[in-house]
Amino acid sequence: MPLPLHLHIVQSKEWGEFKHRMDTPPIKTGDIQFTKHRIPMSPFYVGYAPKVNFDLQKFSWNELKAVAKQSKCAFIRFDVPNVLNQQNEHDTETKIISNLNKHCKKSPKNTFTKWNVLLDISKPEAEIQANLNQKTRYNSKLAYRKGVEAKLENNEKGLAVFLRLLYATAKRQGFLPHPNKYYQTVFETLYAKKMANILVAYYESTPIAAWMLFNYDRTLYYPYGGSSTEHRDLMASNLMAWEAIKLGQRLNCKLFDMWGATNDKDSPYWGFTKFKLGYGGELVEYIDSYDFIVNPFVYYSFNFSYDLFWKIRKLFVR
Numbered sequence: 001m002p003l004p005l006h007l008h009i010v011q012s013k014e015w016g017e018f019k020h021r022m023d024t025p026p027i028k029t030g031d032i033q034f035t036k037h038r039i040p041m042s043p044f045y046v047g048y049a050p051k052v053n054f055d056l057q058k059f060s061w062n063e064l065k066a067v068a069k070q071s072k073c074a075f076i077r078f079d080v081p082n083v084l085n086q087q088n089e090h091d092t093e094t095k096i097i098s099n100l101n102k103h104c105k106k107s108p109k110n111t112f113t114k115w116n117v118l119l120d121i122s123k124p125e126a127e128i129q130a131n132l133n134q135k136t137r138y139n140s141k142l143a144y145r146k147g148v149e150a151k152l153e154n155n156e157k158g159l160a161v162f163l164r165l166l167y168a169t170a171k172r173q174g175f176l177p178h179p180n181k182y183y184q185t186v187f188e189t190l191y192a193k194k195m196a197n198i199l200v201a202y203y204e205s206t207p208i209a210a211w212m213l214f215n216y217d218r219t220l221y222y223p224y225g226g227s228s229t230e231h232r233d234l235m236a237s238n239l240m241a242w243e244a245i246k247l248g249q250r251l252n253c254k255l256f257d258m259w260g261a262t263n264d265k266d267s268p269y270w271g272f273t274k275f276k277l278g279y280g281g282e283l284v285e286y287i288d289s290y291d292f293i294v295n296p297f298v299y300y301s302f303n304f305s306y307d308l309f310w311k312i313r314k315l316f317v318r
Contacts, residue, residue, distance in 0.1 A: 005082050006255075007082075008219075009214050009217075010050050011032065011050075011057065011082075012216055012217075014189065014193045014216070016028075018185060018186050018189040018190065021189060022181070022182065022185055024037070027067060027071055029064050030058055030059025031056070031057035031058050031059055032064075034049035035047070036048070036071055036072075039298070039302055043072060044072050044074040045074065046074065046077060047076035047077065047292075048077055049078050049079065051112065053081065053082040053083060054081055054083055055083065055092050055096065061292075064292065068292070073294060074298035074302065075291045075292060075293045075294055077111075077289065077290075077291050078107075078290045078292065079107070079112055079289050080113070080286050080289050081100075081286060081289070082286070083096055083286060083287045084286060085285045085286055085288075097287060100287075103292060104292045104293070105291050106288050106289070106290055107290055108307065109289075109306070112260065112286075113260040113262065114285055114286050114288070115261045115262055115263050115273075115283060115284070115285055115286075116257065116283075116286070117273065117276040117277055117281040117282065117283055117284070118255060118256065118281055118282055118284050119258070119280060119281030120281075121245055121248050121255065122255075125245075128245060128279075128280065132278065132280055133277070133280070135278065139235035139238035140235070140238045140241075142234070142235050144239065146203070147203060147204065148201055148208070148234050148235075148236050149201070149202050150202075150239055150240055151200055152198065152200075153198050153200045154196075154198055158210070161198075161200055161207045161210050162183070162210040162212055162224075163180060163183060164226075165207065165208075165210045165226030165227055165228060166183070166224060166225070166226035168226060168228065168229075169226040169227055170226075183212065186212075187212060196213065196214050197213045197215075199240060199247065201236040201239060203234055206230070206231075207228070208227060208228045208231050209226070209228065209236040210225065210226055210227075211240055211244060212225065213247065213248075215248065215251045218253050218254045219254070219255045219256075220244065220256045220257065221257045222256070222257070222258050223259045225237075225240070237275070238275075238278075241275075242279075256281065258281065261283060263283060263285070
């Protein structure tokens with residue numbers, strides 16, 4: 001198994017500052033923070049508390065209920081807690097799940113994916129390289145041989161390149177990205193705290209891939225990235241991942257959190273998961289998301305309407 005999980009970056013004080021700048025200020029109770037989001041055509045809100053590590057973050061359920069009521073939250077969603085599902089091998093996990101089942105109800109939907117690839121980067125570079133998949137190692141070396149170069153571009157130029165490649169990739173792959181302001185604000189906020197970097201791959205002075213990386217509490221995160229359709233044969237993304245690992249080691253990170261994956265080999269995202277696994281990481285599953293219900297009527301009405309919305313949307317978006 002990978003190294004023990006720490007406090008996730010989205011539960012950090014610095015992430016809270018970013019959310020405040022995005023006009024969704026976090027609400028704190030004990031060691032956890034959540035944001036609130038209005039339920040359409042209602043005076044109530046959904047409280048969103050992603051990636052809480054219940055082993056490390058302590059709080060009072062009674063205080064949480066009082067804060068939720070004061071904030072007009074119908075429920076608090078603990079979205080994909082930062083606790084691994086290890087099939088009840090550990091007492092800590094069993095106690096956490098038991099406590100959640102006592103106070104909450106399993107969520108009908110996740111925002112974060114329940115699966116991820118985690119890579120131990122506390123080992124020497126040579127040992128990590130030896131554990132690379134044969135094809136991954138070949139592709140990384142190929143990029144070097146063909147003249148692809150990865151550079152840190154923590155400036156306006158780098159951010160502009162990142163955004164251009166990210167939106168091009170979103171359009172090509174059919175996923176919905178955040179607006180410009182989101183990426184600009186998160187980078188500016190975290191970079192000022194030495195917690196963010198933009199890595200750009202160049203071929204003959206042309207940017208062909210760009211990643212935004214975060215680091216917090218000995219963990220490196222790869223949340224966002226984009227690439228060009230030009231020079232796909234140069235395997236720039238393989239070089240980027242290896243350079244990200246080396247950057248993480250320079251930043252004294254011990255774990256590389258690749259932000260998300262799938263266990264479904266028929267999923268269109270399986271190829272991206274295979275890419276991540278090529279670096280020797282482990283495909284892991286987190287425990288279920290849970291909802292702390294404050295107003296049952298609003299909670300069940302919201303979930304019914306939300307489910308109906310997505311069912312109707314699927315009829316028209318195919």
